[in-house]
Amino acid sequence: MSHIVQVEPLTTARALRGPFDYVRPDGTDVGSLLEVPFGRQRLTAVVTGVVDHSEHRLAAPLRVLPDALPADLVDLGLWLAREYASTPARALSLLLPPRGARERVQLWAHRTPDGDAAIQAEAHLGATELRLTGKQGALLQALPRFAGPDLGALRRLEARGLVEIGPRGRRRAPQHTAVGIRRPQPGLTADQQDALDAILATAATDRPERLLLHGVTGSGKTEVYLRAAAATLERGRAVLILVPEIGLTPQMIDRFVGRFGDTVAVLHSKLGAGERYDEWRRLRSGAARVCVGPRSAVFAPMDRLGLVVVDEEHDGSYKNEGDPRYDARLVAEKRALQHGAVLVCGSATPRPESVHALRRVRLPRRVDGSSMPAVEIVDLRHAPGAVHPRTHEALVDARKAIVLLNRRGWSNFLTCRSCGRVWECPQCDVALVLHRSQDRVACHHCGHAEAVPGTCPDCGSISIARHGAGTERLEHDLAALGRPVLRLDADVRHAGPVLAAFERADSAILVGTQVVAKGHDFPDVDLGVVLDADATLRFPDFRAEERTFALVTQLAGRAGRGNAGARVLVQTIDPTAPAIAFAARHDSDGFLRGELERREALRYPPFSTLIRIVCSSESTGVAHAAATAIHARLPGALGPAPLFRLRGRERSQVVLKGPVGPGRRAAVEQADAAVREVSADKAYKAAAFSVDVDAQ
Numbered sequence: 196m197s198h199i200v201q202v203e204p205l206t207t208a209r210a211l212r213g214p215f216d217y218v219r220p221d222g223t224d225v226g227s228l229l230e231v232p233f234g235r236q237r238l239t240a241v242v243t244g245v246v247d248h249s250e251h252r253l254a255a256p257l258r259v260l261p262d263a264l265p266a267d268l269v270d271l272g273l274w275l276a277r278e279y280a281s282t283p284a285r286a287l288s289l290l291l292p293p294r295g296a297r298e299r300v301q302l303w304a305h306r307t308p309d310g311d312a313a314i315q316a317e318a319h320l321g322a323t324e325l326r327l328t329g330k331q332g333a334l335l336q337a338l339p340r341f342a343g344p345d346l347g348a349l350r351r352l353e354a355r356g357l358v359e360i361g362p363r364g365r366r367r368a369p370q371h372t373a374v375g376i377r378r379p380q381p382g383l384t385a386d387q388q389d390a391l392d393a394i395l396a397t398a399a400t401d402r403p404e405r406l407l408l409h410g411v412t413g414s415g416k417t418e419v420y421l422r423a424a425a426a427t428l429e430r431g432r433a434v435l436i437l438v439p440e441i442g443l444t445p446q447m448i449d450r451f452v453g454r455f456g457d458t459v460a461v462l463h464s465k466l467g468a469g470e471r472y473d474e475w476r477r478l479r480s481g482a483a484r485v486c487v488g489p490r491s492a493v494f495a496p497m498d499r500l501g502l503v504v505v506d507e508e509h510d511g512s513y514k515n516e517g518d519p520r521y522d523a524r525l526v527a528e529k530r531a532l533q534h535g536a537v538l539v540c541g542s543a544t545p546r547p548e549s550v551h552a553l554r555r556v557r558l559p560r561r562v563d564g565s566s567m568p569a570v571e572i573v574d575l576r577h578a579p580g581a582v583h584p585r586t587h588e589a590l591v592d593a594r595k596a597i598v599l600l601n602r603r604g605w606s607n608f609l610t611c612r613s614c615g616r617v618w619e620c621p622q623c624d625v626a627l628v629l630h631r632s633q634d635r636v637a638c639h640h641c642g643h644a645e646a647v648p649g650t651c652p653d654c655g656s657i658s659i660a661r662h663g664a665g666t667e668r669l670e671h672d673l674a675a676l677g678r679p680v681l682r683l684d685a686d687v688r689h690a691g692p693v694l695a696a697f698e699r700a701d702s703a704i705l706v707g708t709q710v711v712a713k714g715h716d717f718p719d720v721d722l723g724v725v726l727d728a729d730a731t732l733r734f735p736d737f738r739a740e741e742r743t744f745a746l747v748t749q750l751a752g753r754a755g756r757g758n759a760g761a762r763v764l765v766q767t768i769d770p771t772a773p774a775i776a777f778a779a780r781h782d783s784d785g786f787l788r789g790e791l792e793r794r795e796a797l798r799y800p801p802f803s804t805l806i807r808i809v810c811s812s813e814s815t816g817v818a819h820a821a822a823t824a825i826h827a828r829l830p831g832a833l834g835p836a837p838l839f840r841l842r843g844r845e846r847s848q849v850v851l852k853g854p855v856g857p858g859r860r861a862a863v864e865q866a867d868a869a870v871r872e873v874s875a876d877k878a879y880k881a882a883a884f885s886v887d888v889d890a891q
């Protein structure tokens with residue numbers, strides 16, 4: 196029996212790293228959560244090991260907290276800390292049971308044997324003989340159940356020995372729109388059957404492969420996941436399904452809940468604290484064996500996973516923005532490996548990395564037999580204005596159209612016509628965007644907002660120009676076509692009702708940012724439009740091509756399901772850009788081949804490990820100095836390069852292109868060590884550091 200626990204106290208300080216030794220409380224093990232005295236603080240801590248010996252004088256934990264983590268998640272947390280140059284404490288914090296809620300306990304009433312007898316007697320004798328009122332008889336009949344508002348009446352029956360009342364946990368179940376809607380399970384197409392067979396064949400082996408389900412839009416990938424999930428449950432194994440942001444893809448949850456019912460737990464930020472806690476507990480106890488959720492659901496406390504699915508694996512939301520900057524796709528792969536589960540990443544527009552690393556299974560056709568819509572590139576070079584006349588004509592003809600413009604708000608920026616002043620965010624080096632309906636100009640980076648200016652504070656002119664058009668303006672302009680126009684972007688709080696209204700409408704236009712291109716399945720969209728295909732292409736970023744190809748292909752994929760003659764128009768000032776040209780030809784193989792060649796030539800992922808270190812500071816010059824110091828410790832790294840000021844902080848970055856494979860870990864450690872050294876130096880006390888491994 197080992198008497199000592201090693202723990203990681205959960206603090207955010209980068210410098211502080213455990214493990215620290217404490218006396219082992221009874222019944223604790225790896226994964227137990229404790230409250231420990233730590234210096235002058237009391238901290239939550241996770242037990243990461245139990246040992247026999249310690250060189251220190253040991254303190255005793257203050258108490259054992261409820262809900263332990265499973266041991267495999269503790270391993271995962273420690274791996275996460277190393278893989279993403281973070282600390283064990285920060286990584287383990289991501290895995291904790293949801294905070295801010297406890298089990299909900301309510302009073303539960305059930306009949307005693309006397310109560311049962313009374314019910315039977317009542318049938319013969321009638322209620323009055325037993326001195327029960329009609330209401331009391333009915334109450335007794337309805338047991339067992341939670342007491343609720345009838346507690347008073349039940350207490351009187353309890354006093355007569357007919358009822359027993361005691362506390363009992365009561366689940367707070369999330370409301371699903373799909374409850375009770377059991378959609379019929381369609382027979383699989385031959386392609387789907389082949390894909391399913393490939394998944395199940397490798398799932399049954401000792402070391403299942405990692406698969407990429409590369410299926411064109413509308414090829415029925417979800418049905419393949421559902422069948423694979425059913426087979427996995429039959430084998431007694433659990434299923435984890437990761438999806439992009441939940442609010443935008445309610446259909447996925449609906450399908451899983453519709454097919455598997457209560458064994459599905461959902462984990463996402465829109466749940467109340469109590470619901471989230473209860474879902475976590477159901478997963479932890481094994482009461483729920485399927486979990487559907489976004490990025491953070493990759494940490495669901497599940498036992499004996501047999502299948503891990505990453506749907507729409509190209510989606511940017513799988514990368515965490517906070518520290519550790521983990522990539523849920525890599526974590527999913529790690530979890531699948533830990534459990535001997537098969538990993539299935541699915542997409543119509545997979546990332547070059549996935550094509551390179553995973554075994555590909557294809558769904559080359561749409562399930563409904565429809566062909567891909569014809570894509571026409573509209574050259575914007577000689578046509579000023581947001582909507583080209585050709586596009587306008589097509590919109591007039593279309594019955595149901597989706598229009599993508601990746602800029603929200605009314606106009607992009609404001610200038611003074613007299614002195615040229617540009618309205619900028621006081622915290623960030625970016626222009627403020629006009630949101631007319633909110634009567635505000637706002638920063639899309641920090642959320643700063645101010646009233647729409649009436650006069651220029653520099654020169655007093657009242658002539659202020661609005662430049663460019665965003666989704667809000669477009670919504671307004673397209674209303675002239677005499678059809679309902681619906682808008683979907685980050686300013687719209689609830690996507691569900693908008694999507695539902697569009698689905699129901701006989702004729703309508705859906706306008707929005709890239710969320711309109713996500714995996715929505717509308718049967719009768721006859722026109723798709725990308726208004727500014729160059730917007731993503733212009734980003735100074737090695738993923739610009741990949742993102743543009745995905746956006747155009749995904750938007751095109753929403754059109755023409757189940758009906759012939761659908762069209763897609765892509766407006767661009769760069770008609771020969773490969774990402775746009777390949778997307779217009781529905782040629783993902785051609786695109787991927789070219790993109791992988793380019794990445795190899797430039798040593799970008801998957802041919803290198805990209806590590807980005809960003810130094811920031813509120814004090815002038817400190818970020819650049821810190822980045823220079825880091826650069827000096829990382830021979831061959833690029834930078835330091837200034838980034839635009841964000842939230843009042845100057846920023847400077849250093850980028851390291853490390854090797855892949857066995858050398859990757861050393862490169863991460865080298866970057867981590869450089870950051871630790873520099874952050875410990877008093878000269879850079881005013882700087883903050885972020886390390887992004889596999890930077891996007």
Ligand SMILES: Nc1ncnc2c1ncn2[C@@H]1O[C@H](COP(=O)(O)OP(=O)(O)OP(=O)(O)O)[C@@H](O)[C@H]1O
Nearest residue numbers: 381382383384412413414415416417418562714716
């Ligand atoms: N075998 C089948 N027979 C008939 N209908 C099917 C079959 N499989 C799937 N479907 C239906 O086809 C539609 C498209 O399927 P699904 O949304 O899964 O496609 P997808 O491959 O995920 O597309 P995307 O990549 O665009 O999200 C859905 O309405 C689904 O119910």
Ligand SMILES: [Zn+2]
Nearest residue numbers: 620623638641
């Ligand atoms: Zn700002």
